Amino acid sequence: MTVAPSAKGTVPFGEYETWYRVTGDLRAAGPALVVVHGGPGSTHDYLQNLSDLAEGARSVVHYDQIGNGGSTHLPDRRADFWTVDLFAAELDNLLERLGIADNYVLFGQSWGGMLITRHAASRPAGLRGLVIANSPASYPLWLQEAKLLRDQLPPGVNETLLRHEAAGTTDTDEYYAAMRPFYERHVCRLSPWPRDYLASFYEVYNDPTVYYAMNGPSEFHVNGTLRDWSVIDHCPDINVPTLLISGRYDEATPATVQPFMDHIAGARWEIFEESSHLPHLEEPERFKEVMRTFLDEVDRS
Template identity: 25%
Template sequence: MTRARLNGIEIDYQASGTGPAVLLSHGYSATRRMWDAQHAALGDGHRVISWSMRGHGETESPSDPAQYSADLTVADMRALLGHLGVEHAVIGGLSLGGYVSLAFYLAHPEMVRALVICDSGPGYRSADARAAWNQRAQERAVALETHGLEALGRSREVRESATLHRSAQGLAHAARGMLAQEGSRVIDGLPTIAVPTLIIVGDQDQPFLAPCEYMAKKIPGARLEVIRGAGHSSNLDQPEAFNRVLLDFLRSLPA
């Protein structure tokens, strides 16, 4: 366990291996530990960095709800890379981690060597669809405040992280501030992405198959890989297939 004080909070992270940097961000209510197998698979030839977002795992959970947002998450990613002396990296993540990776590119394109977006979506252009998503995020927050960590979902990455969280209230704040979405800047920005992009989705991840196909069409030159036998946690459900696809993509990148 390694921690750094960045942007006023203690952030828990892991960095291993040597070579070009790869920053991996987890899904909502998971932790950096969901990427342990990728540290092992990629570490020979890559510097793999994973971290836990605000309110998650061993990272600090600020008491102020205003300290949780997608913009602050992007700022934490940039601060962590700066702390580690990384100026240029492959930026990737799963679910919420994929969404904030897209947001990171739109904020700091000069720092992004390539993108890896897994089992994720770009948000909504429709205000009604976004409101429905945000209502579900609010319901998650209320459930956590009412029932504590027992209210966490049942997806694999969440189940395997359930005992690693420190604060149900922190996760509730994260649901309202980070999982909930404002505006359509990410989905609107897809055609402006100008780096190699890999999109991975499990063939059993029904809610995210269409969003991943959409991103593959809208991001110029994007590559879509569907992992057979995988659900929403494609890297955990089928780690060998996931790592094979990811390594192939990383090795294809220009030096």
């Protein structure tokens, strides 16, 4: 296996810049695997180990979506600036600027999976395959399931969360402490949390502009602009091989993933039995095996 050294830089996106990193050689014959992170408002850091999938003729592209990480930060922009259309246009721009719009596979994790579903529904000619990882098909479904998961938290935890949410004091230490049991059960079950995950976690903490505007104060209290957004109607328009990934203890519960399975023709679903929201970190070897099998199938097709 020969992998070219990583290259990184920025590409212009209108008056802004999108940071990216390439592992492998974009000039190779195989489709590039483009990694679209979650959030919205997170960074690529927690998905860094997907660079291990760069091998042979396959390269891997990570990028930070505008508003965080190495891309342009805009902390003074109001909520109406941060739209799905903005991030969809940024992804299109990245593909064109890197010269891979004619041959690529998309991996989208959490919010990123919803974003790539929207992208794929337009049937771009160069898209070869789709991996929708730990993503809900709609935020109303996500909130419905989050309530069920919250009701199962240790006694008193959800009551504390609800009290702060009602009072608008979700920026307090007590609220953050009460969030932890949910995150430990349904976001990352590893202890201690991996460094790559913490890197993205602290990036959001240091600049929560996008996360607060579009999502809200926590994974399970979505009161931002995405609270009513769904990609279910986009699913029937997808016409490329599609892999669904989720964890047995995932905050993206089976009920939130099922519409992808129901409406994307030929979709395949892999559930990771020892994982929650981050199977690539919680079960990395099985994750790589599943991904390599799927990517090899895409290459052959």
